[in-house]
Amino acid sequence: MQDAIWLNANIATMRDGSPYGAIHDGVLAVESGRISWVGPRKEWQGQVRVEHDARGAWITPGLVDCHTHLVYAGDRAEEFELRLKGATYEEIARAGGGIVATVRSTRAATEDELLATAQGRLQQWVREGVTVVEVKSGYGLTLEAELRMLRAARRLKGITVRTTFLGAHALPEEYKDRSDEYIRAVCDEMLPAAAHERLVDAVDAFCERIGFSPDQTARVFDTAKRHGLPVKLHADQLSDLGGAALASRYGALSADHLEYSSEMGIKAMAHGGTVAVLLPGAFYFLREKKLPPVDAMRRYRVPIALATDHNPGSSPLSSILLVLNMACTLFGLTPEEALAGVTRNGALALGMQDSHGMLDAGKQADFALWQVKTPAELAYAIGANPCAQVVRAGQIQPIAS
Numbered sequence: 001m002q003d004a005i006w007l008n009a010n011i012a013t014m015r016d017g018s019p020y021g022a023i024h025d026g027v028l029a030v031e032s033g034r035i036s037w038v039g040p041r042k043e044w045q046g047q048v049r050v051e052h053d054a055r056g057a058w059i060t061p062g063l064v065d066c067h068t069h070l071v072y073a074g075d076r077a078e079e080f081e082l083r084l085k086g087a088t089y090e091e092i093a094r095a096g097g098g099i100v101a102t103v104r105s106t107r108a109a110t111e112d113e114l115l116a117t118a119q120g121r122l123q124q125w126v127r128e129g130v131t132v133v134e135v136k137s138g139y140g141l142t143l144e145a146e147l148r149m150l151r152a153a154r155r156l157k158g159i160t161v162r163t164t165f166l167g168a169h170a171l172p173e174e175y176k177d178r179s180d181e182y183i184r185a186v187c188d189e190m191l192p193a194a195a196h197e198r199l200v201d202a203v204d205a206f207c208e209r210i211g212f213s214p215d216q217t218a219r220v221f222d223t224a225k226r227h228g229l230p231v232k233l234h235a236d237q238l239s240d241l242g243g244a245a246l247a248s249r250y251g252a253l254s255a256d257h258l259e260y261s262s263e264m265g266i267k268a269m270a271h272g273g274t275v276a277v278l279l280p281g282a283f284y285f286l287r288e289k290k291l292p293p294v295d296a297m298r299r300y301r302v303p304i305a306l307a308t309d310h311n312p313g314s315s316p317l318s319s320i321l322l323v324l325n326m327a328c329t330l331f332g333l334t335p336e337e338a339l340a341g342v343t344r345n346g347a348l349a350l351g352m353q354d355s356h357g358m359l360d361a362g363k364q365a366d367f368a369l370w371q372v373k374t375p376a377e378l379a380y381a382i383g384a385n386p387c388a389q390v391v392r393a394g395q396i397q398p399i400a401s
């Protein structure tokens with residue numbers, strides 16, 4: 001006896017082989033929080049406790065947002081306004097703006113305050129069919145504040161959370177001109193403490209001229225490896241420092257941004273089994289011009305994932321559906337590639353491919369129902385939300401409107 005089935009549905013399983021792995025007039029069965037059967041209705045047989053009529057909706061895997069900075073305090077709307085009134089970065093920095101402002105307010109917030117604001121933001125993700133979200137630290141930049149961010153992220157409800165330690169996000173003011181010393185603190189104190197408390201699913205760094213050098217990044221990655229933790233990297237966003245290749249050398253789960261990555265870097269990612277995570281929200285908000293090398297990614301068969309990169313500085317974006325549209329309009333992805341980017345490949349970028357990202361028997365029963373005629377509509381529409389229902393681990397999720 002199955003717990004429940006959804007019938008009268010079109011199902012985008014996202015399996016390889018046919019466009020969207022589509023099954024028309026399909027049935028999806030759930031038992032004990034897992035998918036127990038998925039296929040055409042005419043082949044379905046079995047007994048079931050509850051039948052849900054999907055009324056012709058499309059069912060996709062629960063969406064995965066594999067790169068966010070969702071936990072922080074304060075916002076930067078004032079700085080946005082100043083910038084558009086013509087203030088320079090220097091003037092904004094002098095007025096206390098920039099990442100320093102977010103670090104200051106995050107350090108001043110309690111764990112409960114960080115949790116409450118992040119939980120409020122997260123509603124939007126659930127409303128748009130997201131069932132898995134990755135959350136990074138990186139606005140605390142002290143041992144205590146980084147742990148507080150990670151603890152708050154782990155307490156988020158209504159969604160499956162993966163936490164990433166990003167102590168090497170920015171150089172805190174008190175370490176001005178002493179970045180090697182700060183990296184030592186990250187490697188010797190912060191990361192070991194966070195790992196010891198089991199708050200870390202992966203380790204990330206910001207490898208950039210305005211962030212940390214490839215050498216410093218490698219030191220962080222070596223420490224991650226010693227703790228048996230997988231790595232990810234903010235790579236080649238504003239310049240090519242060889243971040244994609246560096247990440248691949250460490251078998252990184254993903255290298256993210258990648259606008260300036262070279263073909264060699266993409267080739268290295270293919271060898272390293274590293275997913276390319278594209279973040280069109282930051283590209284748009286910073287009005288970048290250099291496009292990520294999508295053709296090279298296709299040529300070398302590097303899986304492409306997409307994410308919001310939600311953060312108060314460079315991507316104050318709370319809509320995964322808008323990410324799909326941006327990836328198509330700005331980066332030239334097809335709607336199917338875009339949907340794969342927030343399902344199958346998003347799960348891969350978090351090492352969750354065995355349980356998430358596709359609709360297959362045995363996987364966790366995470367899926368979303370959409371009132372659309374074709375899955376392409378999810379990427380085509382701007383500002384619409386056709387999500388009708390979200391199911392996580394077999395349970396229909398309450399969605400606040």
Ligand SMILES: [Zn+2]
Pocket residue numbers: 067068069234309311
């Ligand atoms: Zn980021």
